[in-house]
Amino acid sequence: MLKTKMEELQLNDFQYDLPDDRIARFPLAQRDQSKLLEYRQGKITHRSFFELPDLLPQNSLLVFNDTKVIPARLHFQRSTGAVIELFLLNPVPVDRLVSEAMQDKNRSIWQCMIGNRKRWKPDEVLTKEIRVGDHTIVVRAQWHDPDQSHIRFEWTPGDESFATILHETGKIPLPPYLNRDVTEADKETYQTVYSRIEGAVAAPTAGLHFTPETFERLVQKGIQTNYLTLHVGAGTFQPIKTTDVRQHAMHTEQVVYSRQNLETLVAHTGPVISVGTTSMRSLESLYWFGLRLLKNEPEPFLLDQKYAYSFSEDELPEKHEAFRAVLDHLQQTEQNQVVAHTGIYCLPGYRFRVVNGLVTNFHQPGSTLILLVAAFIGEAWRTIYSAALENDYRFLSYGDSSLLLP
Structure with a gap:
């Protein structure tokens, strides 16, 4: 959705009927036994999550958010x-x-x-x-x-x-839609096995399915992994209340990129697969931070929800040029990490600059996360969600997963 294509987007177009009994209020006993809906270039296949390493494209870079939920x-x-x-x-x-x-x-x-x-x-x-x-x-x-x-x-x-x-x-702040008290088990099950940096008030739930065994299989398959940190805020649950979704005030979150993140992204030439919407927002934001540096703009590491829609395609650099600008900034300032704040808002019409695939759960109707998914795969989101409902998938934070490869 560049500056020439700011069409109205109606909230009603991003709703679907989610029966209450399809909301997963508790996790499965074994994380990687959840269902996995694979969407690959228009075709849907029903899998199990433990198969994920076999389904990723060759030479993929899998990017995780290692934030840890605080009580x-x-x-x-x-x-x-x-x-x-x-x-x-x-x-x-x-x-x-x-x-x-x-x-x-x-x-x-x-x-x-x-x-x-x-x-x-x-x-x-x-x-x-x-x-x-x-x-x-x-x-x-x-x-x-x-x-x-x-x-x-x-x-x-x-x-x-x-x-x-x-x-x-x-207490661990479970999502309000679970509508239940916190249990002792939630202290462990509402964290990813790779959570490391404390600060989130909601889990990056796409990562809840990963197990040590999954990571062993990723290594065996030659899939590269990388970790950044976005502290998920309560705004992730903020409902859209405007008829035109473009008018929604997007929340801002703190994200930390390390020098190693930048070096890996600059060197990588294969597909970039985001584990979760927070990793996706972080990666896409990194491109725009790089652009702000290239344009010598003030406050280069502060991104609002409209910035990405301000340019024509011929004004924009390749992703590696944007990444290199951030890495050069780190080297020039002799820093090992960048602390940034992003309010990026990925709506249908947004062109993804970095991410080629997405691992994600099934999200609430009419949410900013549904809009992000619709931006990534287009109208196919309706077909995918209908297929998930018809095949008894579990929804939301403790629910099943999907691999989206448009």
């Missing part, structure tokens, strides 16, 4: 008995590395969604006690900037990291 849902009880829920969104300031904020000692400031907000008085300090090892820690939460929903957390003794505080008192 981002905290509950404090007022003296009246009312419970205030604090749902962590991002550290303050917004450009601060999430992994850095997780190591805070004594205090940490976060933007939050606040449940029961009206009952929390402006000068009221919420407190709770937690046990860490053989000692008690008092955790306090108070308003830091009410207008921005910034909350200051403090704890004494302050020797433990904020990550430790969260793990002792927070």
Whole structure:
């Protein structure tokens, strides 16, 4: 969807009927036993996920998001008995590395969604006690900037990291559509086996199907793997409320690219397969960050939802030129990673610059993720989703998977 093709897109065109009993509320006992719908150049074949390594094109680069879900849902009880829920969104300031904020000692400031907000008085300090090892820690939460929903957390003794505080008192924030309480098992099953960098409030769920055995098979098949980090935000569940989906305000997420990411992408000449929509958004965003550098634009690592639709095709470089611009920036600034923020919005008409294939679950009707899938494979998304419903696939975060190769 370049600047000459900004056609209206109606939300109703991206809806489908998802019966409640098709939502997978719990995972399978074995991750790689889920179903896998293979869509290859218009043909649909029904597989099992453990077959994935055999189905990937030769010389593929498989790109994963190694973010780790944090126990981002905290509950404090007022003296009246009312419970205030604090749902962590991002550290303050917004450009601060999430992994850095997780190591805070004594205090940490976060933007939050606040449940029961009206009952929390402006000068009221919420407190709770937690046990860490053989000692008690008092955790306090108070308003830091009410207008921005910034909350200051403090704890004494302050020797433990904020990550430790969260793990002792927070709950894993399951998607709201699961409509159930968190279980002890969710602490493990709602993480990918390769999760590493803490900071997400939702899992990159396409990766939940991978097992150590899957990775062994990828090595045997000569499939190269690479890891970047996008911290999935709560905005991923934000419904589209506008009739014309172009008017939806897209959320922004923090993404971290390493020098090794760039070196791998610059050198790679085969297909790039994204594991999940977050990896796809990260890879496509990287192209536009490179373009911003090539054009010497201010704030090159901040991408809004409209930027990718601002150019004619003849104005745009090849992907390796864009990647090289980011790698050159790292070398010139003597950095080993780039911290960026992306609000990229992939709508039908968007031309994908980087990704050739996508491993992904089945998404909610009328969501930004459905729009991304429709942008990638066109109207075939309806045929694929109908086939999945007819063949008893399980949907959403804990559901089955698909391999999309247009």
